[in-house]
Amino acid sequence: MLRASQGHRVLAVCAIAVGLSACAPRPQDIETGAIASRQPLEKAMVDMPAGGPAIVGVVERRYANSTLQEIILANRARNPNQNFIKVTMFGPVKVTTGPENQFPNDPLALMNAGQEMRWFMPGVKMSVSQLYAQNRYGSFGYATGRASTGDSCLYAWQRIRAPDHDSTMISNQGTIAIRLRYCEPGASDLDLLNVMTGFTINAYFLSPGWNPYGSPPPPPDELGKPGATVLPDATAFTGSVPSVTRTVKPKVEVAPVVSDSEVYVPAISVVPTTPVDGYATVPPP
Template sequence: MVGLAACSQGASVHTSSVQHSVPVETAYVLPPPGSLSIIHVLERGYSNGIEQEISLATDSSVVGQNYFRVRLLGTLDPKDAGNGSLSSRSLAMMNIGSEMRSAFRGVRMSKSPYFVQNRYGPFGYAVGRSGGDLCIYGWQNLRSRPALIGGKGSIDVRLRLCRTGATERELLAMMYGYTVNAYLNDSNWNPYGSPPPVPETLGAAGPDVYPVGNDQFQTVIPERAAAPRPARRIQRQEQPAAPPVVEEPPIGPAVPPPPVLDAPGVPAPAVPPPVQ
């Protein structure tokens, strides 16, 4: 009996989940400062990469959670690797459509025809409206040209975001302002490529350069016109009415009216002779 008891000791409990929670400080993508906060991070390891779903604060009536989903592809340490593998193929529009239908139940999304890019390079996005909420789905793949040494690996980013009363420009600020906060500790892993050279026209005579872009921007889905504000009524202060004039009764004897001269039947007054 003692031997059987000794053999049954030392077992540990494991969960069957392939994902596990990690501290929000270890998120691979950070939203822009002053925007939505990170509330939860789920992580899953693969044989050729690692994936995180970074849940963001949500204030929308659209069903679903706002999130960043980021995948880092490359050679992992065996202790961080998991089962299965991530696809290393480039983005396909048909896959994007399937992803959007899964992320936005009942919301019709329209792909933007505009060319946009952030500091990491070009990206794509689609928008959709549901009542007073506007949603955006953004996607970006960071991948440099492979070389004999370096240029291996890639970063895949997705953004699912819905907000009440937001504009397309405000939602796009999340794609323009996010920061990749992770890397693989491998000298050959570099999805960013070589830094671009300094433009030859920088500092030379040429067109005006403004501190803030002044390009025109038109939304894919027209914004609903705001209800006109009611005209402000200016209340004029009415002048107080003048008090009525009260005629007081005359004081003293009544003075007879003067006689009417040259009236028919009325004798003219006698003029006394001059004094001698």
Template sequence: MHFVKIIALVTLAVLGTSCTTTGGVRQSAGAETVPNEKALAFPPPGGPAIVSVVERRHKDDVEQTISLSTSSSVIGQNFLKVQFLGVTGSNPGLGSTPYKMISEGAISREMAATIPSVRLARSTTFVQNSYGPFGYASGQSRAGDTCVYAWQQIQAGRSASVEQRNFSMVQVRLRLCNAHETERELLSTVYGYTIAGGFENAALNPYGAPRGADALLGRLGDPIYPDAGGYRSGATPIGYEPRPAVVVRPAIISRQTTVQPQAVTVAAPQPVGPRVPLPDPQGGVLQTNVPQTGVVTVPAQMPGQVQPRTTGTKGTTVPSPDCIGDAGVTAACR
């Protein structure tokens, strides 16, 4: 009987303790959204704009997926994904992301998962941006949207103590689909994006040593101009330039020239047959140019001039000047 009472009291005590226990909720380690200004890479000025930044921190790497504005009917979100390998993350319990070298099979699987509805063709042209060589594939959807998927690996060099092979590198992936831009316009984002993150340890620098200054700087005899054309003597003044002179060009007056009609020369027909002698009032014989056929030579008619009508008569008699004006007409003048 006493044993049963003891068990009942212990049970009530346990139940009372469990009901009064309090505690908080712990958020699982994983992806978190960070402000846009905390992005480790930025698209070029002019877009596409950053929509959100999701960050994942593991033991030895930090990865960000930067969502970009999308204007396309293709399913999916444009993004710029950057992954830093060889850094100390804030979640060591998640372990490290295994290193994966870029291969044909891996890129094919990435493209199929990222843009499954568009058939992409890889470019065989060697291209590189400010960070080195990169590869890309492009294609068009059935609706005419252009898509580009680009990949780049920025590999670290060799330090003095150890060869940095699997760490201190940056992996970049870029997915772009747009209904209003061409392949060349989309590639401008691959050429113009900027990585804003780096490694604290100088031995883990994946970008290599900075390039030295130009050898022409400070050297005598090698002028450097602000443009590629340079300055020729007297061609481009330096300093304040005068206002350009106003050039007044004379007006061109077109005059119409009246072409006068030319006189038409008609060749007189040659006389046909023997010439016919005509009697002379003085008793002689006159030679005339009147042919036997009675054809008379007529001068060419000038424009605007009316020629008198001339009737040619066969055997025309030319009177003597003495017969003109006499009151009495002699038999010789008849």
């Protein structure tokens, strides 16, 4: 039998043990302060056009106002740096960092484009194009150049945002910024531009107010109306099915074997003379 004083001491020790166990830290995963993380290839925000270039890596950075993906593309060029397409989506992102980590959402000035090109295109003399270019998301600017290694290079930039007259405080909000750095040996300017015009954005914010594309364009006036003829473009009928070229092996004629007892009379070859009025004349025998 325990005395009353001993029982109180046992209860006090038990209470202290329970309190210490409750205050002990629980097991947790280690967190890092980096805002960049590697993502699987299928999580890329864009799909590249058929035929490439292929996506070989995705690095994602989360900011307080946006999410940026640097999508690394396959590279066969010999000049330094890597091919990539950067996609920055501004919108109602999930809070994963402090409010001070804001990514700038300003239109790209030509001066800033030059600074970016000097950073991503070291040693390549780039020339900003004065020609108008547009893909399915709107107009974009670009510059082309040729590296000392012979590689053809393209740097393009685009800002996708709904027109001001379509944007309101609760609808058509959001912006998508695009940067493309691409070098390819022996490529023409059109080959490089096909990458900028061929990609597809496959990411979005599931929010009713997020729509940087604006209102969809109306159908053509003649579509579906009687009296109007609508046919595919003439180029749709050319080159869609490549012609098949078959190689025909020439027949090899074997001369007949003539025995000594046979008399062989060589054939007389008839050679046409100069054509007269489009027809060949044969000399008399």
